[in-house]
Amino acid sequence: MPISNIEAIWSGGDLIFQNKSTKADILTINDGGTVTIGASAPDYATSNVTTDRTIDADSTSEAEIADVLCTLIEDLITLGILQ
Numbered sequence: 001m002p003i004s005n006i007e008a009i010w011s012g013g014d015l016i017f018q019n020k021s022t023k024a025d026i027l028t029i030n031d032g033g034t035v036t037i038g039a040s041a042p043d044y045a046t047s048n049v050t051t052d053r054t055i056d057a058d059s060t061s062e063a064e065i066a067d068v069l070c071t072l073i074e075d076l077i078t079l080g081i082l083q
Contacts, residue, residue: 035081044082046070 013031052067
């Protein structure tokens, strides 16, 4: 989506970035600083995760990539970016 198709509006103390054409919410920052992606972000859950924040690009496995992705998801949940 081109940047020119995004507008920022203030609504009740919230800063909302939305698609100009469809008026669909892309990102909302409420007056408490909480960020919501989209109209409503789905709940995410991870399981059987080994915390891992390092990927060796020269030698990795699917399990390592999955652990890094799940660690990222858990970090984003902790920060309140995802729920």
